Amino acid sequence: MHEVVADVVVVGSGAGGGTVAQRLVPLAERGRKVIVVEQGPRFRDRDFDGNELRMARALYADAGGFLNEEGTLTLAFARAYGGSTVVYTGTSLPPPERVVRQWAVPGLAHDDLVRRARRYVGENNVHLLPDEEINENNRLFVGGCGAAGYSAHQFPVNVKGCRGSSLCNLGCPNGAKQGTHKVQLPSAEAAGVEVVTRAEAIRVEPGAVVVRVHPSEVGGPGTPPEWEPGSYRIRAPKIVVAGGAIGSSALLLRSGLGSGLPVLGRGLTVHPALILVGEHDHDVSNDVGHPKSFYVDRAADEGFLLETCTYFPFVTAKSLTGFGPAHERFMRAFPRLQMILVLACDRALHRNRVTVARDGRPAVHYAFTPELVRRLAAANRASARIFFGAGALRVHAPLADPQVLDAKDAQRVDELVAPSNFQPGRCSVSAAHLQGGCRMGLDAAESVTDSWGRVHGHPWLRVADASLFPDAIQINPYLTIMALADRVAEGVLADM
Amino acid sequence: MAGSSGDTRGTLGPVWETFRAIACVVVPASEELDADGWAGFERIVQSALAARPEGIRRRIVLFVRALDAMARLRLGSGLASAEPLAARRFLEGIERSRVSLVRRGFWGVRTLALMGYYGRPEAASEIGYAAHPDGWSARGLSAGAWPTRSGQGTAEPNVMVAGDEGETSTDA
Ligand SMILES: Cc1cc2nc3c(=O)[nH]c(=O)nc-3n(C[C@H](O)[C@H](O)[C@H](O)COP(=O)(O)OP(=O)(O)OC[C@H]3O[C@@H](n4cnc5c(N)ncnc54)[C@H](O)[C@@H]3O)c2cc1C
Ligand code: SF4
Numbered sequence: 169m170h171e172v173v174a175d176v177v178v179v180g181s182g183a184g185g186g187t188v189a190q191r192l193v194p195l196a197e198r199g200r201k202v203i204v205v206e207q208g209p210r211f212r213d214r215d216f217d218g219n220e221l222r223m224a225r226a227l228y229a230d231a232g233g234f235l236n237e238e239g240t241l242t243l244a245f246a247r248a249y250g251g252s253t254v255v256y257t258g259t260s261l262p263p264p265e266r267v268v269r270q271w272a273v274p275g276l277a278h279d280d281l282v283r284r285a286r287r288y289v290g291e292n293n294v295h296l297l298p299d300e301e302i303n304e305n306n307r308l309f310v311g312g313c314g315a316a317g318y319s320a321h322q323f324p325v326n327v328k329g330c331r332g333s334s335l336c337n338l339g340c341p342n343g344a345k346q347g348t349h350k351v352q353l354p355s356a357e358a359a360g361v362e363v364v365t366r367a368e369a370i371r372v373e374p375g376a377v378v379v380r381v382h383p384s385e386v387g388g389p390g391t392p393p394e395w396e397p398g399s400y401r402i403r404a405p406k407i408v409v410a411g412g413a414i415g416s417s418a419l420l421l422r423s424g425l426g427s428g429l430p431v432l433g434r435g436l437t438v439h440p441a442l443i444l445v446g447e448h449d450h451d452v453s454n455d456v457g458h459p460k461s462f463y464v465d466r467a468a469d470e471g472f473l474l475e476t477c478t479y480f481p482f483v484t485a486k487s488l489t490g491f492g493p494a495h496e497r498f499m500r501a502f503p504r505l506q507m508i509l510v511l512a513c514d515r516a517l518h519r520n521r522v523t524v525a526r527d528g529r530p531a532v533h534y535a536f537t538p539e540l541v542r543r544l545a546a547a548n549r550a551s552a553r554i555f556f557g558a559g560a561l562r563v564h565a566p567l568a569d570p571q572v573l574d575a576k577d578a579q580r581v582d583e584l585v586a587p588s589n590f591q592p593g594r595c596s597v598s599a600a601h602l603q604g605g606c607r608m609g610l611d612a613a614e615s616v617t618d619s620w621g622r623v624h625g626h627p628w629l630r631v632a633d634a635s636l637f638p639d640a641i642q643i644n645p646y647l648t649i650m651a652l653a654d655r656v657a658e659g660v661l662a663d664m
Numbered sequence: 665m666a667g668s669s670g671d672t673r674g675t676l677g678p679v680w681e682t683f684r685a686i687a688c689v690v691v692p693a694s695e696e697l698d699a700d701g702w703a704g705f706e707r708i709v710q711s712a713l714a715a716r717p718e719g720i721r722r723r724i725v726l727f728v729r730a731l732d733a734m735a736r737l738r739l740g741s742g743l744a745s746a747e748p749l750a751a752r753r754f755l756e757g758i759e760r761s762r763v764s765l766v767r768r769g770f771w772g773v774r775t776l777a778l779m780g781y782y783g784r785p786e787a788a789s790e791i792g793y794a795a796h797p798d799g800w801s802a803r804g805l806s807a808g809a810w811p812t813r814s815g816q817g818t819a820e821p822n823v824m825v826a827g828d829e830g831e832t833s834t835d836a
Binding site for chain 1 (some may be wrong): 689690691692693708715716729752755756759760764767768771772774775777778779781782783785787788792794795796797798799800801802803805811824825828830
């Protein structure tokens with residue numbers, strides 16, 4: 169095993185890890201060694217060719233098909249230099265005050281998070297797209313919301329030079345999306361922080377991280393690893409784990425930290441999501457233009473969010489419930505489909521958790537509660553009203569019976585959509601907002617870290633990613649994650 | 665059914681004919697695929713399975729076998745030789761089964777069939793999906809020049825944007 173010496177090791181380079189890497193630049197400038205190990209590859213813009221299956225395989229865990237142990241929920245998270253910011257859509261919202269208050273983490277104030285988020289709003293070029301860049305899919309949503317009595321808000325997005333490819337979730341071919349792979353990591357590297365890709369942290373221990381560097385896949389996209397493939401022990405007095413909600417819990421559990429931290433891995437929330445489509449009588453520009461420009465926030469009142477979206481042929485096909493001629497008819501109407509992503513706000517529950525399988529791989533246990541299904545049904549109803557309000561001829565709503573609603577059913581949406589129509593394992597539920605598992609809190613009995621990401625009882629170890637959330641954030645999470653990571657990095661700087 | 669590849673390699677090799685019959689029910693248009701189309705379909709499915717853990721691969725093969733056995737009991741023939749409408753009704757019952765294990769197994773098989781069909785590059789043009797890295801300009805359009813019928817303006821933003829440090833809360 170090769171031995172390497174550093175001052176700080178950061179595991180993971182996504183929204184959390186990328187932020188920490190950049191905030192530790194003052195250490196690198198003082199000649200201290202900061203190393204980021206990232207298990208995914210480093211991609212170049214030209215690697216992102218928009219091919220759905222190839223990109224899913226290159227970028228996502230289990231090619232985008234990572235399932236919970238119950239087989240009822242698909243979890244989407246990326247493995248790459250930049251983590252899931254490489255595949256996110258770049259919608260940028262600060263944490264809701266109401267949620268941070270409910271979290272009630274001693275020492276964590278909403279104002280502080282907002283102040284830190286603001287820094288990244290500036291750095292990552294967060295702005296509202298001008299009206300002329302809004303595509304028809306989004307305009308229909310706004311119009312439908314107006315007709316159905318919902319207020320639609322425009323998402324600020326973090327793009328620079330967006331050409332409107334609509335391919336955000338397969339990696340931006342134009343280098344326009346300002347994830348940590350475009351902003352924080354390159355600036356950290358330029359200042360002397362070392363980032364090693366294809367480098368998987370196998371376990372952490374006091375004063376060291378054990379890492380395996382994997383070779384490139386022959387003919388696969390991405391650059392080769394910066395270090396020779398093989399096993400390494402990186403000795404460092406400070407370790408920051410930012411492997412994402414699943415990766416961080418799994419790494420700490422694999423490292424044997426579960427015994428002193430009874431809630432480690434627990435309280436996972438994911439914002440379970442369904443994709444709904446409405447068919448119009450004319451082409452909707454759903455495959456050109458930035459995909460996600462508007463949303464409806466009913467989190468505080470009804471426990472759900474509605475967002476515009478665009479998906480690719482296979483993901484769309486998989487997300488529509490059913491099969492056969494009715495399913496095919498929607499797919500053949502692809503250019504005429506308006507799309508809405510509904511996200512339910514779930515609550516952190518002890519039983520929804522990350523564990524590790526015998527081979528060390530992460531496993532996720534997640535069950536739907538009746539309350540959550542009611543929220544999904546309410547979101548289905550609201551979406552159906554918005555589709556019909558926008559002029560859709562037919563709507564596919566997985567919680568309706570029948571699942572295809574015609575315009576003549578528009579007045580009967582409340583009656584036709586019901587929680588009882590939800591069958592886990594039949595409806596395709598997915599999730600991309602993975603949160604919790606290393607929750608912040610007061611002590612080891614009820615949390616994993618304090619409000620600065622310090623792991624209780626392990627002063628050498630911090631966590632800096634979405635796993636810190638004590639409960640669902642109820643809005644798109646990345647700015648909150650960056651704000652928390654910013655705090656964690658400040659703590660590391662203070663320690664050193 | 666046009667263009668059977670007869671390929672018995674890969675995870676689904678032993679149950680390929682049954683899986684293919686299921687795929688034709690899930691995506692009726694796959695009946696129209698020629699030999700090259702099926703070869704592309706099969707390549708996608710087999711390589712997706714090859715990347716999955718051994719346990720999952722074994723379970724999928726077992727589930728396809730179990731479906732075929734159930735079909736024999738219910739329909740009097742295996743799925744590869746069942747009458748298409750009867751096969752569809754049978755699989756609709758499976759999809760709505762009260763037994764969660766059965767629903768989940770079918771969801772997995774259905775997902776593979778949809779991937780095989782809609783994952784083919786040709787499927788994009790068949791259904792009119794035309795996303796392109798060059799976005800608006802690939803359509804010969806500048807941003808927003810797409811003809812719009814809905815014509816609504818934007819809603820009031822409730823945001824935090826670069827250069828404007830005003831509004832900060834997303835609370836309604
Ligand atoms: C398709 C999609 C669209 C999204 N859109 C939005 C959006 O528009 N707005 C928004 O706010 N959020 C969005 N999100 C969510 C957002 O991207 C994530 O919440 C955020 O990136 C999570 O940050 P993180 O640091 O916790 O984890 P990640 O960004 O996922 O980074 C974790 C990194 O750690 C690495 N890692 C894990 N374990 C190890 C290990 N043992 N060794 C080495 N490396 C390891 C992983 O490979 C990964 O690169 C989206 C997510 C997805 C998947
Ligand atoms: S829509 Fe814009 S930001 Fe998204 S992938 Fe295309 S060019 Fe990049």
